[in-house]
Amino acid sequence: MQETMRLEKYFPASEVTVLAVCFVMVILLVVSFKVRMKSFRMFAAMLWMLIVATCSDLMLHYLMNKDPTLPTWIFYSLRSIYHVLLFSLLHHYVLYTCEATALSRVKRRPYIAAATALFAVFSVADTVGIFTGRTMHIIDGVISFEGSHIFTAGYICFVVLLTALLYRVRRRLYKQVMLGFAGVMVLSISMLAVARLRTQSSYTAATFLFPLIAVMYLLHSNPYDAMLGANDLRGLNNLIRYSDEKQREYLYLSLYMKELDESGSTMSDELKTLIRHVAEAYYRRSTLFQVSNGHMLLMVPKDRNRNWQERTEKILQEFKVEYEKFRYDYKLVIGESTPELNRKNEYVSFIRSIHARIPENTIYQVQRDDLDKFRNYEVILKEIADIAAKKDPEDPRVLVYCQPVYNIRTGKYDTAEALMRLQLDELGIVFPDQFIPPAEENGYIHALTQIILSKTCRAIRTLTSEGFEIERISVNVSALELRDQDFCGDIDEIIGRSGVDAGRIAIELTESRNDSDFMLMKEKIEELKGKGITFYLDDFGTGYSNMERILELPFDIIKFDRSMVIAGSQDKRSEQVLGSLADLFSKLDYSVLYEGVEDEKDEEMCRGLSASYLQGYKYSKPIPISELRKFLEKE
Ligand code: C2E
Ligand code: CA
Ligand code: CA
Numbered sequence: 001m002q003e004t005m006r007l008e009k010y011f012p013a014s015e016v017t018v019l020a021v022c023f024v025m026v027i028l029l030v031v032s033f034k035v036r037m038k039s040f041r042m043f044a045a046m047l048w049m050l051i052v053a054t055c056s057d058l059m060l061h062y063l064m065n066k067d068p069t070l071p072t073w074i075f076y077s078l079r080s081i082y083h084v085l086l087f088s089l090l091h092h093y094v095l096y097t098c099e100a101t102a103l104s105r106v107k108r109r110p111y112i113a114a115a116t117a118l119f120a121v122f123s124v125a126d127t128v129g130i131f132t133g134r135t136m137h138i139i140d141g142v143i144s145f146e147g148s149h150i151f152t153a154g155y156i157c158f159v160v161l162l163t164a165l166l167y168r169v170r171r172r173l174y175k176q177v178m179l180g181f182a183g184v185m186v187l188s189i190s191m192l193a194v195a196r197l198r199t200q201s202s203y204t205a206a207t208f209l210f211p212l213i214a215v216m217y218l219l220h221s222n223p224y225d226a227m228l229g230a231n232d233l234r235g236l237n238n239l240i241r242y243s244d245e246k247q248r249e250y251l252y253l254s255l256y257m258k259e260l261d262e263s264g265s266t267m268s269d270e271l272k273t274l275i276r277h278v279a280e281a282y283y284r285r286s287t288l289f290q291v292s293n294g295h296m297l298l299m300v301p302k303d304r305n306r307n308w309q310e311r312t313e314k315i316l317q318e319f320k321v322e323y324e325k326f327r328y329d330y331k332l333v334i335g336e337s338t339p340e341l342n343r344k345n346e347y348v349s350f351i352r353s354i355h356a357r358i359p360e361n362t363i364y365q366v367q368r369d370d371l372d373k374f375r376n377y378e379v380i381l382k383e384i385a386d387i388a389a390k391k392d393p394e395d396p397r398v399l400v401y402c403q404p405v406y407n408i409r410t411g412k413y414d415t416a417e418a419l420m421r422l423q424l425d426e427l428g429i430v431f432p433d434q435f436i437p438p439a440e441e442n443g444y445i446h447a448l449t450q451i452i453l454s455k456t457c458r459a460i461r462t463l464t465s466e467g468f469e470i471e472r473i474s475v476n477v478s479a480l481e482l483r484d485q486d487f488c489g490d491i492d493e494i495i496g497r498s499g500v501d502a503g504r505i506a507i508e509l510t511e512s513r514n515d516s517d518f519m520l521m522k523e524k525i526e527e528l529k530g531k532g533i534t535f536y537l538d539d540f541g542t543g544y545s546n547m548e549r550i551l552e553l554p555f556d557i558i559k560f561d562r563s564m565v566i567a568g569s570q571d572k573r574s575e576q577v578l579g580s581l582a583d584l585f586s587k588l589d590y591s592v593l594y595e596g597v598e599d600e601k602d603e604e605m606c607r608g609l610s611a612s613y614l615q616g617y618k619y620s621k622p623i624p625i626s627e628l629r630k631f632l633e634k635e
Pocket of ligand 1: 538596618622
């Protein structure tokens with residue numbers, strides 16, 4: 001069969017469109033941050049192949065039109081480039097599919113071998129066909145494609161191979177994505193078939209474009225918040241991997257706003273605009289990621305921002321001024337990328353480990369030893385996760401320390417506070433400041449409380465059975481735990497199971513400023529008080545202290561924080577304020593306990609200020625609960 005195409009019939013609109021669409025895709029890829037994994041780079045290469053192929057086809061027709069007397073090798077070469085690039089594109093499509101579906105090296109081998117063989121055979125055959133004048137020749141300004149079936153045959157072979165490959169990997173991708181691919185392929189093949197039947201070769205390039213559009217849309221589009229200008233986390237992973245390969249160094253700024261994170265409410269548009277502005281205005285080529293609702297992470301390439309230190313200074317100045325308007329509590333962490341963190345992209349966990357130990361409203365510059373602390377933090381996190389999963393009330397890793405409390409009325413140490421420590425193989429004894437925050441953040445705290453409560457109950461039983469006088473021991477409970485539906489049931493069950501009288505157990509709670517937590521606290525305290533448990537308000541005088549609310553909660557004992565004791569011992573006015581507060585509580589039938597009594601002077605002052613109980617290093621540091629015997633009296 002002979003296909004003859006007169007030049008007048010040739011209509012390049014389709015190829016011009018293909019080029020235009022390709023360039024739109026290139027622009028989109030350049031202006032937006034893209035997931036730059038290996039498959040993405042392959043994809044970009046395929047796009048360029050299509051662009052060059054289309055250009056060479058356009059050039060061929062343009063030259064034919066303009067000057068058909070040019071040496072024929074020029075036309076043959078252009079035609080060959082066009083076909084070889086399209087075969088190469090099909091070849092890459094096979095490689096790409098293996099990569100994007102993460103097919104193992106062994107499993108992809110036969111497909112890649114087949115594709116490479118097809119590419120070699122058909123490229124050579126087609127080129128030989130063209131240059132020997134069998135596939136294409138030019139007589140008097142008329143191109144004639146003879147036996148251009150070589151190309152069609154190659155195309156069909158590749159389609160068969162690709163179909164087999166897609167069938168092989170069908171369960172490796174999300175079903176909708178696979179359907180998308182299959183649909184686009186069917187469309188392309190039908191289009192090519194129709195074009196061939198109607199001898200309109202100009203549509204060939206278009207049929208290669210559709211699968212590329214599908215790939216870009218289905219696998220390389222990275223959703224982001226247009227107003228905020230933030231990408232989602234998937235992009236971060238790839239940015240880190242890519243920058244690690246290219247050894248590109250980054251500065252990162254992380255802004256965390258607890259309130260937004262916990263409430264789940266979205267940021268106001270003003271705040272989004274501010275964050276976007278700050279991210280754009282100060283650094284070049286920075287990328288913003290939204291880790292969670294209230295957590296933003298800005299990655300700044302250092303090589304594009306040589307004077308990043310100065311820029312950061314400026315950004316912090318503006319941040320402080322602008323941030324005044326929003327008044328969310330924040331934590332701002334600034335650091336530089338390191339290969340240790342790159343390897344597994346541990347930035348988010350690393351930053352979270354820092355959040356866990358810095359106070360609200362601080363700007364923190366990452367230090368060298370933070371990485372060691374992070375390694376410890378990871379060990380701790382792993383261990384508390386394991387403790388929480390096992391829920392063994394006898395877990396040997398959870399130690400109950402306790403601090404005896406001096407009772408002024410009886411002159412004895414008849415109560416104590418249980419304080420938790422962890423005993424870990426890798427780290428030895430770990431203190432609460434290192435494990436309570438991550439336990440709270442990751443939902444392990446209630447499991448820890450249950451263990452310490454159960455161990456405390458057992459200790460009380462042992463001590464009382466040995467004849468020691470112990471009025472009660474208090475256990476610290478985190479306000480977050482009250483949100484747990486089963487909280488009261490769990491506490492009640494542990495105490496019940498131990499056989500200890502509920503009156504010997506107290507719970508220490510700190511104030512919460514959250515409205516719904518306040519209501520919850522009230523309900524739960526009332527319920528457990530009904531069972532005979534005593535309640536302490538812990539850390540009174542730190543931060544918030546809303547008197548109206550405190551008085552609404554049925555606490556028995558108010559623990560004045562050490563900071564109040566320090567203030568009182570430093571100046572007379574503070575001492576007076578402390579005294580009137582303590583008086584007020586006493587008159588309202590609360591008992592007052594002073595925490596952090598370290599010496600004679602502290603003790604003397606507290607005794608004069610309506611104290612019922614005294615606790616602090618002056619009497620004892622926290623000790624293993626078995627050593628409490630030294631402080632207790634026998635009945
Ligand atoms: P907290 O409840 O205010 O416990 C008192 C802390 O002050 C203890 O620190 C104690 O060792 C320390 N302390 C005692 N006397 C003095 C003193 O005279 N001077 C000074 N400067 N400090 C004194 P620790 O054991 O490191 O506990 C720290 C915090 O960790 C506790 O503060 C509590 O909030 C939390 N925590 C401890 N154990 C538990 C637990 O089992 N569950 C929960 N949810 N939190 C716990
Ligand atoms: Ca406490
Ligand atoms: Ca306290």
